[in-house]
Amino acid sequence: MRAREAAAQAATLPWSLECSSCGATRSAAGFPGVCDCGQPYLVRYQAAPPPELRAALHSRRWTMWRYREWLPLADGEAPVTLGEGGTPLLAVPRLAAKHGFRELLVKEEGANPTGSFKARGLAAAVTRAALAGARACVVPTAGNAGVALAAYAARAGVRARVYAPASTPATILSQIRGFGAELTLVDGHIGDCGKAARGYAAETGAVDVSTLREPYRIEGKKTLGLELAEQLDWTAPDAIVYPTGGGTGLIGMWKAFAELGRAGWVRATPPRLYSVQAAGCAPVVRAFEAGLDACAPWPDPRTVAAGLRVPGPLGDRLMLRAVRESGGGAVAVTDAQLIAAARDLQTLEGIDASPEGGAALAGAVALKARGMLRPEERIVVFNTGAGWLYRG
Numbered sequence: 001m002r003a004r005e006a007a008a009q010a011a012t013l014p015w016s017l018e019c020s021s022c023g024a025t026r027s028a029a030g031f032p033g034v035c036d037c038g039q040p041y042l043v044r045y046q047a048a049p050p051p052e053l054r055a056a057l058h059s060r061r062w063t064m065w066r067y068r069e070w071l072p073l074a075d076g077e078a079p080v081t082l083g084e085g086g087t088p089l090l091a092v093p094r095l096a097a098k099h100g101f102r103e104l105l106v107k108e109e110g111a112n113p114t115g116s117f118k119a120r121g122l123a124a125a126v127t128r129a130a131l132a133g134a135r136a137c138v139v140p141t142a143g144n145a146g147v148a149l150a151a152y153a154a155r156a157g158v159r160a161r162v163y164a165p166a167s168t169p170a171t172i173l174s175q176i177r178g179f180g181a182e183l184t185l186v187d188g189h190i191g192d193c194g195k196a197a198r199g200y201a202a203e204t205g206a207v208d209v210s211t212l213r214e215p216y217r218i219e220g221k222k223t224l225g226l227e228l229a230e231q232l233d234w235t236a237p238d239a240i241v242y243p244t245g246g247g248t249g250l251i252g253m254w255k256a257f258a259e260l261g262r263a264g265w266v267r268a269t270p271p272r273l274y275s276v277q278a279a280g281c282a283p284v285v286r287a288f289e290a291g292l293d294a295c296a297p298w299p300d301p302r303t304v305a306a307g308l309r310v311p312g313p314l315g316d317r318l319m320l321r322a323v324r325e326s327g328g329g330a331v332a333v334t335d336a337q338l339i340a341a342a343r344d345l346q347t348l349e350g351i352d353a354s355p356e357g358g359a360a361l362a363g364a365v366a367l368k369a370r371g372m373l374r375p376e377e378r379i380v381v382f383n384t385g386a387g388w389l390y391r392g
Contacts, residue, residue, distance in 0.1 A: 012074050017041040017215055020318055028072070031132055031207050032215055040212040040314060042255070043072055043219055048263035054234065062086035064120055064223035070259070072128055072219050080127040080156045082113035084120050085223055089231045089380070094348045099365050103378045105237070106345070106361075107228060109385060110352055114148045114175070116385030117224065121248055122148035124220030125209040130156040136206035138163070140193030142245065142306040143172040144385050149209060150179035161200055163193035168306060169390050189301055190245075191311055211246035212314045218255065221248045225256025228380065229266050236268040238377035239328065241364040243356040243384055244275040244284060245310035247319040254322035271380075272328035274372070275319060276363030278303035279332045281311060284319050288330040293320055304335050305355035307384065329372055337362040342387065354390060357383030 013028045021039035026032065034040055049069040060066040064085025065073075073079060088108045096104035109117035122145065129137055136159035139149045146162035153160035160181035164173065165188060176183050186193045194210055201208040211217065229236060236257060242250050250273055257270040277285050281301035287294065297312035313319065323330055333341075335355075342358025345351040353361075360381040367373045 013072075014047070014074060015043050015045045015072060018044045029132070031129065031134065033208065033213055034314075040318065041215040043215050048259060049265075051264045054265065057230065064123070064220065064227065067223055067226045070222070070226055072124065072216055077131060079123065080130055080152055081123055082119065082151060082155060084112050084123050085227060087111045087227070089228065090349070090351065092345075092349045092351070095344060095361070098344070098348070099368065100375050101364075101368070101379055102376050104364070105378070105380045106349070106351060107224070107380055107382045108351060110354065110357070110383055110387070114144070114151045115389050116144035116148065116354070117221070117249060117382070118144040118148035118385075119152075120223055121145075121217030121220040121252075122152045122209065125214055125216045126152040126156050126158070128216045129207040129209065129214075130158055134158055134207045136161065136204065137209050138197045138200050138206040139209050140164070140190050140197040141168070142190045142309055143168050144307060144389065145211070146181070146183070147172060147175045147179070147389070150176045150181035153181065154179050159206075161197075161206060163196045163200075165189055165193060165306075171391060172389050175389070189309055189311060191297070211248055212318075217248050218252045221252030222256040222259075223252075224249055224382075225253035226260070228253075229257070229260055234266050236266055236271045237380045239272040239274060239373055239379050241274045241276060241360050241367065241373075241379065241381045243305070243308060243359040243363070243382065244277060244319060245308045245356075246313050247275070247284070247315040249382070249384065250275060250322055251315055251318045254326060270326055273323050273326040274328045274363065274367055275323055275330040276359045277330065277332050278305050278308040278338065278359060279334045281309050282332040283311060283313065284316060285330040285332045287316065287320060288323060293317055295320075305338055305359055306390075307354070307356045308359060329367070331363050331366050331370075333359055333362040333366055337366075341365070345383065346387065351383055352387040353383045354385035354387050356385060357381075357387075360384075
Protein backbone atom coordinates (compact mmCIF):
# COMPACT_ATOMS: atom_id res chain seq x y z
CA MET A 1 0.00 0.00 0.00
CA ARG A 2 1.38 3.39 -0.98
CA ALA A 3 1.99 6.02 1.71
CA ARG A 4 -0.81 8.32 0.48
CA GLU A 5 -3.30 5.42 0.34
CA ALA A 6 -2.22 4.24 3.82
CA ALA A 7 -2.72 7.72 5.26
CA ALA A 8 -6.16 7.98 3.65
CA GLN A 9 -7.16 4.59 5.04
CA ALA A 10 -5.93 5.45 8.53
CA ALA A 11 -8.06 8.60 8.51
CA THR A 12 -11.23 6.54 7.90
CA LEU A 13 -10.63 3.87 10.54
CA PRO A 14 -12.29 4.63 13.90
CA TRP A 15 -9.68 2.78 15.93
CA SER A 16 -5.94 2.70 16.56
CA LEU A 17 -3.55 0.12 17.96
CA GLU A 18 -1.88 0.04 21.37
CA CYS A 19 0.88 -2.32 22.42
CA SER A 20 -0.30 -4.66 25.15
CA SER A 21 3.09 -4.42 26.87
CA CYS A 22 4.88 -1.07 26.39
CA GLY A 23 1.80 1.01 25.52
CA ALA A 24 3.19 2.33 22.22
CA THR A 25 0.51 3.32 19.72
CA ARG A 26 0.27 3.32 15.94
CA SER A 27 -2.36 3.78 13.27
CA ALA A 28 -4.31 0.79 12.00
CA ALA A 29 -3.42 1.36 8.35
CA GLY A 30 -1.75 -1.34 6.31
CA PHE A 31 -0.86 -4.76 7.66
CA PRO A 32 0.06 -4.27 11.34
CA GLY A 33 2.08 -7.02 12.98
CA VAL A 34 3.50 -6.95 16.50
CA CYS A 35 5.01 -3.96 18.29
CA ASP A 36 8.74 -3.21 17.99
CA CYS A 37 9.04 -4.62 21.52
CA GLY A 38 7.80 -7.97 20.20
CA GLN A 39 4.44 -7.99 21.99
CA PRO A 40 0.92 -7.97 20.47
CA TYR A 41 -1.09 -4.89 19.63
CA LEU A 42 -4.66 -4.51 20.86
CA VAL A 43 -7.38 -2.55 19.07
CA ARG A 44 -8.54 0.63 20.83
CA TYR A 45 -11.73 2.26 19.52
CA GLN A 46 -12.35 5.99 19.43
CA ALA A 47 -15.80 5.60 20.97
CA ALA A 48 -17.91 2.82 22.44
CA PRO A 49 -21.37 2.06 21.07
CA PRO A 50 -24.11 3.47 23.36
CA PRO A 51 -26.33 1.06 25.31
CA GLU A 52 -29.32 2.22 23.25
CA LEU A 53 -27.87 0.30 20.30
CA ARG A 54 -28.86 -2.97 21.97
CA ALA A 55 -32.42 -2.48 20.74
CA ALA A 56 -31.24 -2.38 17.13
CA LEU A 57 -29.63 -5.80 17.39
CA HIS A 58 -32.99 -7.56 17.23
CA SER A 59 -33.36 -6.67 13.54
CA ARG A 60 -29.92 -7.95 12.57
CA ARG A 61 -28.80 -11.37 11.39
CA TRP A 62 -27.67 -13.74 14.12
CA THR A 63 -23.98 -13.73 13.16
CA MET A 64 -20.98 -12.14 14.84
CA TRP A 65 -21.27 -9.11 12.55
CA ARG A 66 -24.46 -8.03 14.32
CA TYR A 67 -21.93 -6.37 16.67
CA ARG A 68 -20.22 -4.46 13.85
CA GLU A 69 -19.94 -1.28 15.95
CA TRP A 70 -17.77 -3.29 18.36
CA LEU A 71 -15.62 -4.65 15.54
CA PRO A 72 -12.89 -3.32 13.21
CA LEU A 73 -15.16 -2.21 10.37
CA ALA A 74 -15.41 1.35 9.08
CA ASP A 75 -18.65 2.80 7.73
CA GLY A 76 -19.51 1.27 4.40
CA GLU A 77 -17.13 -1.67 4.71
CA ALA A 78 -18.46 -5.19 4.14
CA PRO A 79 -16.88 -8.10 6.00
CA VAL A 80 -15.63 -11.35 4.54
CA THR A 81 -18.21 -13.71 5.99
CA LEU A 82 -19.59 -17.21 5.82
CA GLY A 83 -22.19 -16.58 8.53
CA GLU A 84 -19.89 -17.19 11.51
CA GLY A 85 -21.07 -16.68 15.07
CA GLY A 86 -24.59 -17.00 16.42
CA THR A 87 -23.75 -20.35 18.02
CA PRO A 88 -26.01 -22.03 20.59
CA LEU A 89 -25.66 -21.69 24.35
CA LEU A 90 -26.91 -25.05 25.56
CA ALA A 91 -28.11 -26.18 28.96
CA VAL A 92 -26.65 -29.59 29.84
CA PRO A 93 -28.80 -30.82 32.73
CA ARG A 94 -27.57 -34.43 32.75
CA LEU A 95 -23.93 -33.36 32.89
CA ALA A 96 -24.79 -30.77 35.53
CA ALA A 97 -26.50 -33.41 37.67
CA LYS A 98 -23.62 -35.86 37.21
CA HIS A 99 -21.05 -33.36 38.42
CA GLY A 100 -23.10 -31.40 40.96
CA PHE A 101 -23.60 -28.09 39.17
CA ARG A 102 -26.84 -26.12 39.47
CA GLU A 103 -26.47 -24.36 36.11
CA LEU A 104 -23.92 -25.64 33.62
CA LEU A 105 -24.01 -24.26 30.07
CA VAL A 106 -22.03 -25.17 26.95
CA LYS A 107 -21.25 -22.64 24.22
CA GLU A 108 -21.23 -24.82 21.11
CA GLU A 109 -18.64 -23.39 18.73
CA GLY A 110 -18.60 -26.50 16.58
CA ALA A 111 -21.68 -25.01 14.85
CA ASN A 112 -19.51 -22.38 13.12
CA PRO A 113 -18.55 -22.50 9.45
CA THR A 114 -15.44 -24.70 9.14
CA GLY A 115 -16.44 -26.42 12.39
CA SER A 116 -14.71 -24.37 15.05
CA PHE A 117 -14.37 -21.06 16.90
CA LYS A 118 -11.44 -20.22 14.62
CA ALA A 119 -13.99 -19.00 12.07
CA ARG A 120 -14.59 -15.88 14.16
CA GLY A 121 -10.99 -14.78 14.41
CA LEU A 122 -10.03 -15.61 10.85
CA ALA A 123 -13.12 -13.87 9.45
CA ALA A 124 -12.01 -10.67 11.17
CA ALA A 125 -8.34 -11.05 10.26
CA VAL A 126 -8.98 -11.89 6.60
CA THR A 127 -11.52 -9.07 6.36
CA ARG A 128 -8.98 -6.47 7.44
CA ALA A 129 -6.17 -7.98 5.37
CA ALA A 130 -8.34 -8.05 2.25
CA LEU A 131 -9.60 -4.51 2.78
CA ALA A 132 -5.99 -3.36 3.12
CA GLY A 133 -5.12 -4.93 -0.20
CA ALA A 134 -3.55 -8.26 0.77
CA ARG A 135 -3.04 -10.80 -1.99
CA ALA A 136 -2.01 -13.71 0.26
CA CYS A 137 -2.18 -14.80 3.89
CA VAL A 138 -0.23 -17.40 5.84
CA VAL A 139 -0.85 -19.19 9.12
CA PRO A 140 0.69 -21.96 11.22
CA THR A 141 -1.93 -24.30 12.61
CA ALA A 142 -2.60 -27.16 14.95
CA GLY A 143 -5.57 -27.82 12.71
CA ASN A 144 -8.67 -25.64 12.95
CA ALA A 145 -7.04 -22.28 12.18
CA GLY A 146 -5.71 -23.71 8.93
CA VAL A 147 -9.17 -24.85 7.86
CA ALA A 148 -10.63 -21.44 8.73
CA LEU A 149 -7.95 -19.47 6.89
CA ALA A 150 -8.31 -21.69 3.84
CA ALA A 151 -12.07 -21.08 3.72
CA TYR A 152 -12.02 -17.35 4.40
CA ALA A 153 -9.15 -16.73 2.02
CA ALA A 154 -11.15 -18.50 -0.69
CA ARG A 155 -14.17 -16.36 0.23
CA ALA A 156 -12.04 -13.19 -0.04
CA GLY A 157 -10.29 -14.24 -3.25
CA VAL A 158 -6.78 -14.22 -1.77
CA ARG A 159 -4.20 -17.00 -1.65
CA ALA A 160 -3.58 -18.98 1.54
CA ARG A 161 -0.51 -20.88 2.71
CA VAL A 162 -0.88 -23.16 5.76
CA TYR A 163 1.90 -24.83 7.74
CA ALA A 164 0.70 -27.76 9.85
CA PRO A 165 2.40 -30.48 11.89
CA ALA A 166 2.62 -33.77 10.03
CA SER A 167 0.71 -35.33 12.95
CA THR A 168 -2.41 -33.19 12.28
CA PRO A 169 -5.57 -35.32 11.90
CA ALA A 170 -6.16 -36.42 8.31
CA THR A 171 -9.70 -35.00 8.19
CA ILE A 172 -8.41 -31.53 9.03
CA LEU A 173 -5.66 -31.74 6.40
CA SER A 174 -8.25 -32.82 3.85
CA GLN A 175 -10.41 -29.81 4.70
CA ILE A 176 -7.46 -27.42 4.29
CA ARG A 177 -6.64 -28.86 0.88
CA GLY A 178 -10.32 -28.93 -0.06
CA PHE A 179 -10.64 -25.16 0.32
CA GLY A 180 -7.70 -24.68 -2.03
CA ALA A 181 -4.95 -23.59 0.35
CA GLU A 182 -1.30 -24.43 -0.20
CA LEU A 183 -0.50 -26.89 2.60
CA THR A 184 3.00 -27.61 3.87
CA LEU A 185 3.52 -30.30 6.50
CA VAL A 186 6.22 -29.83 9.12
CA ASP A 187 7.91 -32.46 11.27
CA GLY A 188 7.41 -30.79 14.65
CA HIS A 189 4.83 -28.81 16.65
CA ILE A 190 3.01 -25.55 15.98
CA GLY A 191 5.99 -23.51 17.17
CA ASP A 192 8.04 -25.01 14.35
CA CYS A 193 5.21 -24.21 11.94
CA GLY A 194 5.19 -20.63 13.22
CA LYS A 195 8.85 -20.18 12.33
CA ALA A 196 8.16 -21.47 8.83
CA ALA A 197 5.14 -19.18 8.42
CA ARG A 198 7.10 -16.11 9.51
CA GLY A 199 9.84 -16.97 7.05
CA TYR A 200 7.33 -17.34 4.25
CA ALA A 201 5.70 -13.99 5.13
CA ALA A 202 9.08 -12.24 5.16
CA GLU A 203 10.05 -13.77 1.82
CA THR A 204 6.80 -13.24 -0.08
CA GLY A 205 4.96 -10.36 1.61
CA ALA A 206 2.04 -12.58 2.59
CA VAL A 207 0.13 -11.30 5.62
CA ASP A 208 0.94 -13.37 8.70
CA VAL A 209 -2.34 -14.01 10.51
CA SER A 210 -0.76 -16.16 13.21
CA THR A 211 -2.21 -15.99 16.70
CA LEU A 212 -1.60 -12.47 18.08
CA ARG A 213 0.88 -11.55 15.34
CA GLU A 214 -1.83 -9.29 13.97
CA PRO A 215 -4.48 -7.52 16.09
CA TYR A 216 -7.75 -8.63 14.53
CA ARG A 217 -8.18 -12.29 15.37
CA ILE A 218 -8.72 -11.16 18.98
CA GLU A 219 -11.51 -8.85 17.82
CA GLY A 220 -13.26 -11.71 16.08
CA LYS A 221 -12.87 -13.88 19.19
CA LYS A 222 -14.16 -10.97 21.28
CA THR A 223 -17.59 -11.74 19.84
CA LEU A 224 -17.63 -14.88 22.00
CA GLY A 225 -18.08 -12.57 24.99
CA LEU A 226 -20.45 -10.15 23.25
CA GLU A 227 -22.67 -13.01 22.12
CA LEU A 228 -22.60 -14.73 25.49
CA ALA A 229 -23.66 -11.50 27.23
CA GLU A 230 -26.60 -11.07 24.85
CA GLN A 231 -27.66 -14.71 25.25
CA LEU A 232 -27.71 -14.15 29.02
CA ASP A 233 -29.88 -11.01 28.65
CA TRP A 234 -26.92 -8.65 29.04
CA THR A 235 -25.63 -10.23 32.20
CA ALA A 236 -22.47 -12.26 32.79
CA PRO A 237 -21.99 -15.82 34.02
CA ASP A 238 -20.14 -16.35 37.26
CA ALA A 239 -17.31 -18.15 35.49
CA ILE A 240 -16.10 -19.14 32.04
CA VAL A 241 -13.99 -22.27 31.62
CA TYR A 242 -12.03 -22.20 28.39
CA PRO A 243 -9.48 -24.51 26.73
CA THR A 244 -6.40 -22.46 25.88
CA GLY A 245 -3.56 -23.04 23.46
CA GLY A 246 -2.73 -19.71 21.84
CA GLY A 247 -5.29 -17.98 24.02
CA THR A 248 -7.05 -15.54 21.69
CA GLY A 249 -10.51 -16.66 22.81
CA LEU A 250 -9.73 -16.14 26.48
CA ILE A 251 -8.06 -12.78 25.82
CA GLY A 252 -10.89 -11.73 23.51
CA MET A 253 -13.57 -12.41 26.13
CA TRP A 254 -11.53 -10.59 28.79
CA LYS A 255 -11.42 -7.61 26.43
CA ALA A 256 -15.12 -7.94 25.56
CA PHE A 257 -16.43 -7.88 29.12
CA ALA A 258 -14.15 -4.98 30.02
CA GLU A 259 -15.42 -2.97 27.04
CA LEU A 260 -19.06 -3.92 27.71
CA GLY A 261 -18.72 -2.80 31.32
CA ARG A 262 -17.12 0.54 30.44
CA ALA A 263 -19.84 1.21 27.86
CA GLY A 264 -22.66 0.40 30.27
CA TRP A 265 -24.00 -2.52 28.24
CA VAL A 266 -23.41 -5.01 31.06
CA ARG A 267 -23.49 -3.87 34.68
CA ALA A 268 -22.83 -7.26 36.25
CA THR A 269 -19.46 -8.25 37.68
CA PRO A 270 -17.29 -9.60 34.86
CA PRO A 271 -16.96 -13.38 34.86
CA ARG A 272 -14.00 -15.17 36.35
CA LEU A 273 -11.93 -16.67 33.55
CA TYR A 274 -10.28 -20.08 33.85
CA SER A 275 -7.69 -21.46 31.45
CA VAL A 276 -7.69 -25.22 30.91
CA GLN A 277 -4.64 -26.90 29.40
CA ALA A 278 -3.50 -30.47 28.82
CA ALA A 279 -1.16 -31.95 31.39
CA GLY A 280 1.28 -32.74 28.58
CA CYS A 281 1.49 -29.08 27.52
CA ALA A 282 0.57 -26.65 30.28
CA PRO A 283 2.87 -23.59 30.17
CA VAL A 284 0.15 -21.19 31.34
CA VAL A 285 -0.84 -23.41 34.26
CA ARG A 286 2.77 -23.76 35.35
CA ALA A 287 3.38 -20.00 35.16
CA PHE A 288 0.13 -19.22 36.98
CA GLU A 289 0.89 -21.59 39.82
CA ALA A 290 4.44 -20.22 40.11
CA GLY A 291 3.19 -16.62 40.29
CA LEU A 292 5.02 -15.66 37.09
CA ASP A 293 3.84 -13.10 34.54
CA ALA A 294 5.17 -14.98 31.51
CA CYS A 295 5.56 -18.59 30.41
CA ALA A 296 8.66 -20.61 29.75
CA PRO A 297 8.36 -22.82 26.65
CA TRP A 298 7.06 -26.28 27.42
CA PRO A 299 9.54 -29.00 26.42
CA ASP A 300 8.29 -31.90 24.32
CA PRO A 301 4.56 -30.99 24.23
CA ARG A 302 2.31 -34.05 24.07
CA THR A 303 -1.48 -34.28 24.06
CA VAL A 304 -4.22 -35.67 21.84
CA ALA A 305 -5.86 -32.22 21.95
CA ALA A 306 -3.96 -30.66 19.05
CA GLY A 307 -5.28 -27.17 19.75
CA LEU A 308 -3.73 -27.26 23.22
CA ARG A 309 -0.31 -28.34 21.93
CA VAL A 310 1.14 -24.81 22.00
CA PRO A 311 4.41 -24.87 23.95
CA GLY A 312 5.27 -21.16 23.86
CA PRO A 313 2.21 -18.94 23.28
CA LEU A 314 2.89 -15.33 22.27
CA GLY A 315 -0.14 -14.30 24.33
CA ASP A 316 1.19 -15.74 27.59
CA ARG A 317 1.34 -12.41 29.41
CA LEU A 318 -2.15 -11.45 28.30
CA MET A 319 -3.62 -14.82 29.30
CA LEU A 320 -2.06 -14.61 32.74
CA ARG A 321 -3.35 -11.05 33.16
CA ALA A 322 -6.82 -12.11 32.09
CA VAL A 323 -7.16 -14.98 34.56
CA ARG A 324 -5.64 -13.00 37.44
CA GLU A 325 -7.49 -9.74 36.89
CA SER A 326 -10.79 -11.61 36.55
CA GLY A 327 -10.20 -13.59 39.74
CA GLY A 328 -9.99 -16.87 37.86
CA GLY A 329 -7.20 -19.37 37.47
CA ALA A 330 -5.67 -22.18 35.45
CA VAL A 331 -5.85 -25.96 35.62
CA ALA A 332 -4.40 -28.90 33.70
CA VAL A 333 -6.22 -32.14 32.87
CA THR A 334 -4.91 -35.44 31.56
CA ASP A 335 -5.66 -36.82 28.13
CA ALA A 336 -7.70 -39.58 29.74
CA GLN A 337 -9.83 -37.00 31.56
CA LEU A 338 -10.46 -34.84 28.50
CA ILE A 339 -11.27 -37.84 26.29
CA ALA A 340 -13.79 -39.12 28.85
CA ALA A 341 -15.37 -35.68 29.18
CA ALA A 342 -15.67 -35.28 25.40
CA ARG A 343 -17.39 -38.66 25.31
CA ASP A 344 -19.82 -37.55 28.04
CA LEU A 345 -20.68 -34.41 26.08
CA GLN A 346 -21.45 -36.60 23.09
CA THR A 347 -23.38 -39.44 24.72
CA LEU A 348 -25.17 -37.59 27.53
CA GLU A 349 -26.02 -34.34 25.72
CA GLY A 350 -25.59 -34.95 21.98
CA ILE A 351 -22.78 -32.39 21.62
CA ASP A 352 -20.07 -33.53 19.21
CA ALA A 353 -17.19 -32.22 21.26
CA SER A 354 -13.58 -31.82 20.19
CA PRO A 355 -10.83 -32.97 22.55
CA GLU A 356 -10.42 -29.31 23.54
CA GLY A 357 -14.12 -29.12 24.42
CA GLY A 358 -13.64 -32.23 26.53
CA ALA A 359 -10.76 -30.46 28.26
CA ALA A 360 -13.03 -27.54 29.17
CA LEU A 361 -15.59 -29.83 30.80
CA ALA A 362 -12.90 -31.86 32.57
CA GLY A 363 -11.36 -28.59 33.74
CA ALA A 364 -14.67 -27.41 35.20
CA VAL A 365 -15.02 -30.66 37.13
CA ALA A 366 -11.45 -30.35 38.43
CA LEU A 367 -11.97 -26.70 39.41
CA LYS A 368 -15.15 -27.59 41.32
CA ALA A 369 -13.30 -30.36 43.15
CA ARG A 370 -10.72 -27.78 44.24
CA GLY A 371 -13.42 -25.39 45.46
CA MET A 372 -12.66 -22.80 42.76
CA LEU A 373 -16.12 -23.23 41.23
CA ARG A 374 -19.16 -23.44 43.50
CA PRO A 375 -22.14 -25.74 42.83
CA GLU A 376 -24.67 -22.87 42.87
CA GLU A 377 -22.87 -20.74 40.29
CA ARG A 378 -23.70 -20.27 36.61
CA ILE A 379 -20.80 -21.82 34.73
CA VAL A 380 -20.15 -21.65 30.97
CA VAL A 381 -17.76 -24.09 29.34
CA PHE A 382 -16.74 -23.87 25.70
CA ASN A 383 -16.70 -26.61 23.13
CA THR A 384 -14.37 -24.87 20.70
CA GLY A 385 -14.76 -27.25 17.76
CA ALA A 386 -16.58 -30.18 16.26
CA GLY A 387 -15.40 -33.67 17.12
CA TRP A 388 -15.85 -34.93 13.54
CA LEU A 389 -12.79 -32.92 12.47
CA TYR A 390 -10.62 -35.24 14.56
CA ARG A 391 -12.02 -38.51 13.24
CA GLY A 392 -11.34 -40.40 10.06
